[in-house]
Amino acid sequence: MSYELGKYIKNFIEHIEKNRNASPNTVIAYKNDLEAAALFFGKDKFVSEMTRSDIRSFMSSLSQNGLSPKSCGRHLASLRSFFRFLICEEIVNSNPARGVITPRSSKDLPRFISENDMKNLLDGAFRDDAIGIRDKAILELFYSTGARISEIASLNIDDIDMESEELRILGKGSKERIVPIGSAAKESLSKWISSRSKMIRHFERALFVNARDGKKLSVRGMRLVISEYLARVNPSAKNPHAIRHSFATHMLDHGADLRAVQELLGHSSLATTQKYTHVSIKRIKDLYRGAHPRA
Incomplete structure (x- = not known):
């Protein structure tokens, strides 16, 4: 990576942190994408010399290394944003990433867990201690709200209003939304809040904490917890995001309004x-073909 390119990447990251109110995950994604590009271009490449051909070569290398079209598209979007910043700063005159075609993503439908498997998961066996109570509360809240794993992990104890059965979530771009809490999730949360003190060794605002030191449970830690439970009922959908997909799919299957689901998500x-309507329509078609005598 050239010193010049490294310096401009650092300036850009500082810019999005201060002026775009970007989430920590978004900042990390931009930083990783741009540093990968900088390593590809090497020490002798100046930003003013970069051409559309250079960007295409980088995109081609990503594809050859096995990155999915979606990941390649994200790298390209990061480069476009980076060069727009450089234009505003009057460092370059044009955006070489602008005319590069974004790789087409495959239109795979979101993986989700069946309602029966979700019931088996949530009604299944959990450890008979504070950790088991915590894990059940995480899973119930995840399925009850359809929140992102980063949103659940960042919750504080005062984000819950048990009386109103509401949860305050800080989403992407620091956008706040209020979502309802289902009765099953409320019951599990009540039990966890009563047991939470057994894990905490000092003042801690985070709703979910780890057993090791009583501090906030990280996104990585929560991902490991959820993946372990998901593997029991559906090994093919052990990515925690499958619960968010399941929330949306099941809501639409039961007649929820699309815009209401949009707000909740x-x-x-x-x-x-x-995209979740496609999942529901596919399910309806499968049921139709399996049940109609002339399907």
Whole structure:
């Protein structure tokens, strides 16, 4: 990586942290994407010399290394944003990433867990201690709200209003939303809040804490917890995001309004939520073909 490119990447990261109110995960993604590009371009490449051909070569190398079209598209979007910043700073005159075609993502439907498997998961056996109570509360809250794993991990104890059965979530772009808590999740949370003090060794605002030191349970730690439980009921959908997909799919299957689901998920665009209608329609077609005598 050239010193010049490294310096401009650092300036760009500082810019999005201060002016775009970007989440920590977004900042890390931008930093990783741009540093990967900088390593590819080497020590002797100046930003003013970069061309569309250079960007295409980088994208080609990502594809050859096995990155998915979606991941390649994210790298390209990061480069476009980076060069827009450099143009605003009057460091370059044009954006070489602008005319590069974004790789087409495959239109795979979101993986989700069946309602029966979710019931088996949530009604299944948990450890008979504070850790088991915590784990059940995490899973119940995850399925009850459809929140992102980073949103659940960042919850504080005062984000819950048990009386109103509401949860305050800070989503992408620091956008706040209020979502309802189901009765099963409320019951599990009540038990966890009563047991939480057994894990805490000092003052801690985080709702979910780890058993090792009583501090906030990290996203990585929560991901490991959820993946372990998911593997018991559906090994093919052990990514924690499958619970969020399941929440949306099951809501739509039971007649929920698409815009209401959009609000609950915290999607800024209705188009993002609409992918779940394809899952529901596919399920309806499968049921139809299996039940209709002339299907």
